[in-house]
Amino acid sequence: MISIPAPLNRLPMRILLTGSSGWLGRHLAPLLRAQGHDVTGLDVAPGAHTDIIGSVADRALIDRLFAEHHFEAVIHAGALHKPDIARHPHQAFIDVNTAGTLCLLEAAVAAGASRFVFTSTTSLMISSAIREGRGDRAVWIDETLAPLEPRNVYGITKLAAEQLCRLVHAEHGLPVIILRTSRFFPEDDDTHQTLSGENMKANELLHRRLTVEDAAQGHLVALERAPEIGFGTFILSAPTPFVPADAAALKADAAAVIARYFPDAAALYAQQGWTLPATIDRVYDAGLAERVLGFRCPTDFAAMLAALRVGGEPPVAHDAGYVSPMVSRSSPVRG
Numbered sequence: 001m002i003s004i005p006a007p008l009n010r011l012p013m014r015i016l017l018t019g020s021s022g023w024l025g026r027h028l029a030p031l032l033r034a035q036g037h038d039v040t041g042l043d044v045a046p047g048a049h050t051d052i053i054g055s056v057a058d059r060a061l062i063d064r065l066f067a068e069h070h071f072e073a074v075i076h077a078g079a080l081h082k083p084d085i086a087r088h089p090h091q092a093f094i095d096v097n098t099a100g101t102l103c104l105l106e107a108a109v110a111a112g113a114s115r116f117v118f119t120s121t122t123s124l125m126i127s128s129a130i131r132e133g134r135g136d137r138a139v140w141i142d143e144t145l146a147p148l149e150p151r152n153v154y155g156i157t158k159l160a161a162e163q164l165c166r167l168v169h170a171e172h173g174l175p176v177i178i179l180r181t182s183r184f185f186p187e188d189d190d191t192h193q194t195l196s197g198e199n200m201k202a203n204e205l206l207h208r209r210l211t212v213e214d215a216a217q218g219h220l221v222a223l224e225r226a227p228e229i230g231f232g233t234f235i236l237s238a239p240t241p242f243v244p245a246d247a248a249a250l251k252a253d254a255a256a257v258i259a260r261y262f263p264d265a266a267a268l269y270a271q272q273g274w275t276l277p278a279t280i281d282r283v284y285d286a287g288l289a290e291r292v293l294g295f296r297c298p299t300d301f302a303a304m305l306a307a308l309r310v311g312g313e314p315p316v317a318h319d320a321g322y323v324s325p326m327v328s329r330s331s332p333v334r335g
């Protein structure tokens with residue numbers, strides 16, 4: 001099992017990291033550099049880890065960067081994502097998320113790169129029916145869920161980008177790992193605001209969140225394993241304590257199920273003034289990543305409770321005011 005990889009003892013790689021100014025990028029870039037890699041950060045917005053300001057969809061720029069830097073690997077984390085739906089037209093999502101991914105894939109093939117890691121999203125597995133929690137049980141979500149009917153342009157363009165990854169791998173053999181990551185954003189949820197941000201993030205670690213640090217570690221493992229795996233799509237999320245047999249009870253009375261697994265959770269939550277979820281309508285199962293990719297997020301709900309037990313800080317970053325650097329281009333970028 002690979003969880004926290006030791007620095008590489010093989011030759012460092014020249015890596016193009018897109019979205020290097022973003023929340024994931026600013027955690028991933030230093031991790032890659034600490035492994036000895038030569039990282040070039042590309043983003044449309046400036047940031048402490050961004051070397052080139054430009055778009056993934058600018059083919060001339062991408063070709064020039066490949067020619068100058070001879071990238072051996074691409075980690076493609078730059079994107080318009082769900083909060084951007086309110087700010088950008090659908091066409092911008094197609095241009096950045098779908099056409100931009102194709103641009104990078106084709107450049108990687110042309111340059112003979114050895115691997116490509118694509119940051120995707122569990123959101124593309126969420127149909128309107130799942131989102132509205134219409135069923136009488138929690139939906140158990142793994143990579144076999146079908147048909148996929150993303151409910152918004154973010155999910156649709158990420159799914160199209162995943163399909164382009166699959167096609168380019170099939171046609172050219174470029175090793176590609178797709179990481180369908182669940183939530184790791186630090187800001188408050190843009191649709192549900194009944195609980196405090198910290199409380200909600202703690203609850204989500206049970207079934208639909210991971211820490212940004214674990215997301216970065218997962219990317220590092222994917223980078224390492226891509227040539228050996230060839231092509232793979234993996235959900236990246238904190239390991240859930242639940243099993244599929246819990247699905248009906250999770251929908252009816254989640255707090256009772258949680259009490260079975262974590263008898264002191266309610267008391268620890270009470271000390272924080274937090275509330276356990278009354279109902280859970282979906283569970284992301286990251287088991288395939290554990291079995292095939294060899295990565296299990298170290299930070300889970302049990303780790304959260306362990307921190308609370310000793311009066312420590314919850315291990316999930318919360319920053320109610322975080323906005324993507326694209327939005328705050330004129331404000332100082334946090335490192």
Ligand SMILES: NC(=O)c1ccc[n+]([C@@H]2O[C@H](COP(=O)([O-])OP(=O)(O)OC[C@H]3O[C@@H](n4cnc5c(N)ncnc54)[C@H](O)[C@@H]3O)[C@@H](O)[C@H]2O)c1
Binds near residue numbers: 018020326
């Ligand atoms: N934050 C989450 O909870 C979450 C969950 C699942 C998947 N993801 C995915 O993780 C990746 C990173 O997201 P994040 O949370 O760090 O978001 P973020 O908004 O903080 O970072 C995304 C970065 O991409 C950059 N970007 C946007 N358009 C670009 C373009 N045309 N060319 C180059 N860069 C561009 C933005 O400027 C930004 O810095 C995204 O692909 C997102 O879809 C995020």
